[in-house]
Amino acid sequence: MTHRDITIALIGNPNTGKSSLFNALCGMNARVGNFPGVTVEKKVGKYDDGQGEVTVIDLPGTYSLSARSADEMVSVDVLLGESKELSPIDCIVVVLDATHVERNLYLYSQVNELERPVMVVLNMWDRVATSGVSIDVAALSAKLGVPVVTTSANKRVGTSELKEAIRSCLANATVSKPAVLFPEVFKNEVRELSDWIQSRGRSIRTYAVERLLLDSGGLGEKRWASTPGMGDLRSKLQAARKRLAENDCRVPAIETRVRYAWVQSIAEGVILRDQNHRVTSSDRIDRVLTHRWWGMTIFACLMFVVFQLVFIDMGDYSASSLIENGLSWMASIVESLIPPGAFRSLVNDGVIAGVGGVLVFIPQIAIFFVLIAVLEDCGYMARVALLMDKWMTRLGLNGKAFLPLMTSFGCAVPGIMATRTIENRRDRMVTILVAPLMSCSARLPVYTLMITTFIPGTAYLGGWVTLHGLLFLSMYALGAVVAIPIAWLLKCFVFPGQVTPFVLELPEYSWPSWRVVVHRVWEQVRSFIARAGTLILCTSILVWAAGYFPGDHKNEIAMTLDLAAKEQATESDGVSNAENESAIDVLQGKLNETKGELIEVSYLGQFGKVLEPAFHAVGWDWKIGVGVIASFPAREVIIATLGTIYSLGGDVNEESGTLKSQLQASRWPDGRPVFNTVTAISLMVFFALCAQCAATLMTIRHETQTWRWPIFTFVYMTGLAYFAAWLVFVVGSRWS
Amino acid sequence: MLLKSPAVGLIPLSDLKLNQSARVVELDGDESCRHRVEEMGIRTGATIQMLRRDAPHIISVDGRRVSFRFNDCVQVWVKLLDGYRA
Numbered sequence: 001m002t003h004r005d006i007t008i009a010l011i012g013n014p015n016t017g018k019s020s021l022f023n024a025l026c027g028m029n030a031r032v033g034n035f036p037g038v039t040v041e042k043k044v045g046k047y048d049d050g051q052g053e054v055t056v057i058d059l060p061g062t063y064s065l066s067a068r069s070a071d072e073m074v075s076v077d078v079l080l081g082e083s084k085e086l087s088p089i090d091c092i093v094v095v096l097d098a099t100h101v102e103r104n105l106y107l108y109s110q111v112n113e114l115e116r117p118v119m120v121v122l123n124m125w126d127r128v129a130t131s132g133v134s135i136d137v138a139a140l141s142a143k144l145g146v147p148v149v150t151t152s153a154n155k156r157v158g159t160s161e162l163k164e165a166i167r168s169c170l171a172n173a174t175v176s177k178p179a180v181l182f183p184e185v186f187k188n189e190v191r192e193l194s195d196w197i198q199s200r201g202r203s204i205r206t207y208a209v210e211r212l213l214l215d216s217g218g219l220g221e222k223r224w225a226s227t228p229g230m231g232d233l234r235s236k237l238q239a240a241r242k243r244l245a246e247n248d249c250r251v252p253a254i255e256t257r258v259r260y261a262w263v264q265s266i267a268e269g270v271i272l273r274d275q276n277h278r279v280t281s282s283d284r285i286d287r288v289l290t291h292r293w294w295g296m297t298i299f300a301c302l303m304f305v306v307f308q309l310v311f312i313d314m315g316d317y318s319a320s321s322l323i324e325n326g327l328s329w330m331a332s333i334v335e336s337l338i339p340p341g342a343f344r345s346l347v348n349d350g351v352i353a354g355v356g357g358v359l360v361f362i363p364q365i366a367i368f369f370v371l372i373a374v375l376e377d378c379g380y381m382a383r384v385a386l387l388m389d390k391w392m393t394r395l396g397l398n399g400k401a402f403l404p405l406m407t408s409f410g411c412a413v414p415g416i417m418a419t420r421t422i423e424n425r426r427d428r429m430v431t432i433l434v435a436p437l438m439s440c441s442a443r444l445p446v447y448t449l450m451i452t453t454f455i456p457g458t459a460y461l462g463g464w465v466t467l468h469g470l471l472f473l474s475m476y477a478l479g480a481v482v483a484i485p486i487a488w489l490l491k492c493f494v495f496p497g498q499v500t501p502f503v504l505e506l507p508e509y510s511w512p513s514w515r516v517v518v519h520r521v522w523e524q525v526r527s528f529i530a531r532a533g534t535l536i537l538c539t540s541i542l543v544w545a546a547g548y549f550p551g552d553h554k555n556e557i558a559m560t561l562d563l564a565a566k567e568q569a570t571e572s573d574g575v576s577n578a579e580n581e582s583a584i585d586v587l588q589g590k591l592n593e594t595k596g597e598l599i600e601v602s603y604l605g606q607f608g609k610v611l612e613p614a615f616h617a618v619g620w621d622w623k624i625g626v627g628v629i630a631s632f633p634a635r636e637v638i639i640a641t642l643g644t645i646y647s648l649g650g651d652v653n654e655e656s657g658t659l660k661s662q663l664q665a666s667r668w669p670d671g672r673p674v675f676n677t678v679t680a681i682s683l684m685v686f687f688a689l690c691a692q693c694a695a696t697l698m699t700i701r702h703e704t705q706t707w708r709w710p711i712f713t714f715v716y717m718t719g720l721a722y723f724a725a726w727l728v729f730v731v732g733s734r735w736s
Numbered sequence: 737m738l739l740k741s742p743a744v745g746l747i748p749l750s751d752l753k754l755n756q757s758a759r760v761v762e763l764d765g766d767e768s769c770r771h772r773v774e775e776m777g778i779r780t781g782a783t784i785q786m787l788r789r790d791a792p793h794i795i796s797v798d799g800r801r802v803s804f805r806f807n808d809c810v811q812v813w814v815k816l817l818d819g820y821r822a
Contacts, residue, residue, distance in 0.1 A: 064775040068768070100800050103777050131799075216768070252767060256774040260781070273799070282801065283787065292790055386803045389792050393805075399792070499807045501769050502792060503776045506801040 007055040007087050008166055009079060011111060012095030013104050014061035015507035017123045021095055021153035022058040023515050025163070030058075030519070042085075049163045057086060065110035067211045067220035069425055076220075079114055080205060091117045091169050093162075098122035098150065099131040101140075101271055105263040106256075108144075109181065113207045119147040119169045121162060126152040127508075132274030139270045154513050181258045182210075185247045189213060189240045196236065200229045213240060214252045282508040286383070295387050303406070306371050323363070327356040340560040342548065350544030353637075355537050359529070364441075365414050366525050368407065372418065373520045377512035381421070382504055389502060396487045398424070398502050401431040405483075408438035409476075412696045416703055417524060426495045432703060433494075433713055434487050436696050437479040439688060442635040446687045447475050449639060453660040454680035471684075478688045482720070527702070539633050539694045546607070547630060547641075551598040559591045604630060618686070618722065619679045619729040621668065628686070633694040635687055678732035686725040691717035749778075749812035750793060752786035758814035759783055765810040773810050776802060784814060 012018045022030070026045025043058035059075045067073050074083070081088030094111050096104035101122065111118060120141075122128075128135065141148040149165045151158030182190075194209045204224075211220050216237075225233045241251050288294050331348050338344040375381050381403065389399030397405075400422045408415030415435045422428040451468050458467040563584065570580050599605050608615075608626035615625035623642070631638035642663070666674040691697065697710040704710075746761055760782045763770045777797045778784070788794035792805040806812070 064772075066775075100798075103798065103800055106775065106777075252771045253774075256771065256779055260779055278799075286787070286794065286801070290788055290794060382803070386792055386794070389805060398805075499769075499809050501773055501807050501810050502803075502805040503773060503778070504792075504803045505776070506794065506803055508801075 003052045005053045005055070006090040006166075006170060007057065008091045008093055009057045009059055009089045010093050010095055011059045011065075011075065011079065011107070012061060012123075013063055013097065013107060013505075015505055016061070016095045016097040016104065017153050018058065018061060018095045019516055019519075020513055021121065021123055021151060021162075022056060023513075023519055024151075024153045024156050024159045025054075026056055028519060028522070030523075044086075047163075049167065051167060054163075054166070055087070057089070063107060065107060066215050066218065067208075068215045068218040070219055071423075071425060073219050073223075076208075076211070079111065079116065080207070089116060091119060091166055093119055093121055093166065095121045095123050098125045098128045098135065099133055101133075101135060102263050102267045105266060106259050109259045109262055110207075112144075113181075113210070114205075115207075117169055119149070119165060120144060122148060122150045123153055125150040125158065126155060132278055134272045136270050140266070143266050143270060154510070181262050182254065183249055183258070185244060185249050186213075186254060189244060193236070193240060197224075197230075197233075202227065202230070212237060213244070214255050216241065216251065280508065282379075282506075285509055286506070289380070289383050290386060295383070299384060299387055302375075306368070309367060309371065323356070323359055327352055327359075330356075335564075340557045342553065345548055345553075346541065346544060349548075350541045351537065353540070355533065355540060362525060362528065364411065365528055366521055368410065368414055369521045369524045370517060372403070372407075373517040374512045376421075376520075377510075377516050379507040379509045382506045385421075385504055386506070395484050396491050397431060398422075398427055400504075401427060404431050404435055405438055408435040408440060411440050411442070412436045412438065412693065413528065413699045414524070416696065416699045419703065424500055426491070426497050426500075429495055429704070429709070430487050430490045432700060433490055433709065433716075434483040436691055436693065436700075436713060436717060437483045437486065437689065439476045439479045440693075442693065443475070443687055445636045445639055447472060447684055449660070449663075450680040450684050453663055454675055454677055471681075475684055475688050478685065482689060482724075486716075486720075543604070543630055543633055546604040547599055547602050549603060551601045553598065556591065556594050556598060559587060559594060563587050563591060599626065614722075617729070618682050618725040619733070620683065621666070621674050623666070624674070624679075624683065628690075628692070631692045635690075635692045638687075638692075678729055681732065682725040682728040685728050686721045688721075689717060689724055690721035746813040746815055749784065749795070749814050750791070750806070752784070752795075752814065752816075754786055754789050757783065757785045757817040759817060760812055761815050762813040763810060764813065765806075769806075769809040773804075773806070773812070778802065778804070778812060783817070 010018055010022055022043065022045060026047050029047065030043060030045035045056045045058065047054050047056070057078060059078060060071075062072065062075060065072075065076060065079075067076050077083045078086060079089055079092055092111055092114070094104075094108045096108065108120065122135065122137065137148050137150060147165050147169050149158060149162050151162055153159070190206060190209045190213065193212065194204055194206065197204045197209070208220065211218070212224060212233075215221065221234070221237065224230055244251055244254070289298060331352050334344060334347050334352070338347065372381070375384075384403060385399035387399070388402035392399050392401050395401075401419070403421070404415045404418040406415075407418050412435050415438070416432050419428050419431050419435070422431060451471050455467055455471060459465065460467075566580060566584050566587065570584070604626055605622075608622040608629060611625055611629075612622045615622060620628075627638040627641040630641040663675050664673070668674055691714045697714060700710040700713055701707055747758075749758070749760070752758055760778060760780050762780065763774065763778075773779075777800060778795075782797050785796040786793065787796055787801070788803075792803045794801060794803050796802075
């Protein structure tokens with residue numbers, strides 16, 4: 001037995017249990033990333049079968065191996081071994097749903113033409129018996145001319161047979177022989193075109209030439225037409241397509257015609273199907289779950305439960321507050337180990353406060369994705385897309401955008417990650433770009449502070465409706481309402497393109513596989529932590545440095561040491577000493593004042609003063625402006641920053657009474673109060689619409705694989721937020 | 737533009753009543769949209785049964801459950817199958 005490391009690729013339609021199969025082969029040993037430049041997920045796993053290491057590439061589920069968009073092109077490139085990232089594929093494993101083999105053979109007929117070693121897996125074999133289908137596996141294998149293996153991946157049945165079959169497929173080097181599908185006219189055009197391309201000194205595979213002819217205006221055509229010396233390819237293609245149309249061989253219609261005819265010839269006598277329509281248990285469930293009224297009611301209840309579970313406030317026992325407590329414990333350890341100075345401040349105020357503020361979201365993200373993965377894996381999410389489609393089309397989006405947008409009301413980061421289910425690139429990009437407009441939980445502290453401090457608690461209708469409640473609601477609605485014209489504008493001007501039909505396969509309901517669920521959640525959490533540890537860390541340190549330098553921190557350090565000594569003295573005495581305590585209070589006050597002065601002279605403060613005219617236009621003073629700038633890593637940071645600037649020390653929250661009174665007492669140089677109702681609303685509106693969240697911007701960067709879209713998002717949202725804040729201020733000032 | 741007059745006896749797919757069965761005879765409309773719809777299995781010769789009347793509809797296509805809303809870029813013409821509750 002010779003040792004040999006090999007690479008295989010899994011390809012198949014959506015809902016064929018490909019993820020389960022990948023899991024059954026590789027276990028938790030998998031890495032999820034992105035292919036460069038596209039939004040396609042790259043899933044690579046490994047296993048050892050005793051004869052060497054097998055690298056498994058799980059390609060995204062697809063109905064067709066065409067080359068229309070960049071995302072589709074990835075699969076073609078990987079299978080043809082033209083991807084620079086991955087080693088060439090030794091064997092292509094086509095995964096078919098055993099209960100719908102005919103349907104899945106369409107994709108197989110395309111893979112078959114790549115002239116690579118191919119084998120077939122009939123997955124979900126356990127369902128065949130109950131679905132009224134009988135398949136002669138040996139006859140199918142003989143007709144296709146490639147090995148066929150049956151598996152039930154969700155039950156881990158047939159995995160070892162599959163592993164053996166992959167090795168023997170390689171040993172026999174069963175290169176698939178493309179069936180003669182296309183008529184002679186088409187093949188002549190293909191031959192002529194590839195000769196012409198070769199005459200220009202380029203080599204091209206037959207399948208790629210076929211795709212050039214079939215995918216009119218697709219990415220393959222664009223890519224080849226821009227290759228040097230290929231300038232006249234387009235006119236050549238158009239002429240060829242015209243000739244084909246004249247010979248009753250119109251593209252692309254010819255493709256589906258010949259492939260389906262071939263599928264039928266394969267299925268004949270091999271696959272016997274009970275012709276009568278069967279009412280399955282899935283149909284019975286769907287009669288309720290997709291019912292016009294019941295469906296919506298059940299969905300609303302389910303979402304209510306999901307959100308209760310995600311945002312439930314379990315007080316001190318919730319995982320979030322455990323993380324928070326852990327962070328403050330770490331901060332106190334740092335204080336006892338590192339003497340006061342720039343380094344301690346960097347670790348505590350920069351790293352722990354910045355990265356920690358992001359890590360606090362992990363429990364919410366994990367719980368949310370567990371629930372979503374369960375609903376997804378049992379087949380319910382496809383029904384949600386169907387139910388919500390009617391409403392989402394009014395926003396110019398389709399049903400699949402609902403879940404990501406709803407998630408974004410909790411946090412845009414998982415929301416943007418959830419857009420992976422939208423396969424239409426245009427819809428997906430628009431959803432990603434409007435998702436941060438949804439009012440996430442990080443805005444809540446800002447709303448709470450502003451509303452409870454500056455808005456009178458007027459109540460209407462006998463106390464049932466309060467002004468506070470109405471304002472909270474309007475702030476939450478604002479983002480969603482603004483998203484409608486934004487989505488429309490993005491669709492018209494940024495992502496122009498034709499309307500595409502909404503077609504969605506509804507998988508049969510099944511019990512979720514905990515392995516798939518665990519795997520999916522772990523992947524999401526892992527990539528989130530990785531981002532928090534890299535780019536968010538850098539951003540936090542930069543903002544910290546801008547707020548720390550170039551001030552002289554000597555006095556601050558001396559005071560901190562003095563304060564620590566006094567506190568320790570009080571503690572060791574064991575009895576509270578009134579005199580000592582008041583001394584501590586005085587010292588704390590002075591320390592905070594010094595900190596405020598240091599921020600004022602810092603680069604951040606200087607920057608704020610330079611931008612003061614811009615802040616004046618929306619009714620803010622430089623202090624608020626600095627708070628807004630410093631909250632770039634995360635919105636809620638503004639409260640800590642305002643606390644520092646208003647000399648309260650960094651350790652305040654939105655309920656802090658002193659911060660409220662400080663804000664109320666704050667005055668312009670001419671004695672007018674800085675904050676009034678209008679300023680407070682303009683600040684809230686700014687935060688409702690701005691993109692002050694490094695985590696969201698990093699996620700957009702990660703999902704779109706370019707810096708263009710996070711920068712675009714930041715610019716458009718900041719512009720929008722500033723304009724809206726200005727509008728509130730101008731209109732509000734005239735009115736009041 | 738899509739509503740070119742169909743052959744006699746053909747009706748648009750979305751006009752099927754609940755539980756009615758039909759066979760796809762012809763697809764009309766934008767070429768690339770049509771290609772996508774066909775790749776999803778809604779192609780000439782496919783047997784279809786309407787399972788949800790409200791848009792987006794749910795149909796059974798050769799035994800699979802598919803939900804669709806064609807956005808006016810594709811028109812699917814079908815012929816009712818005999819022996820089914822019309």
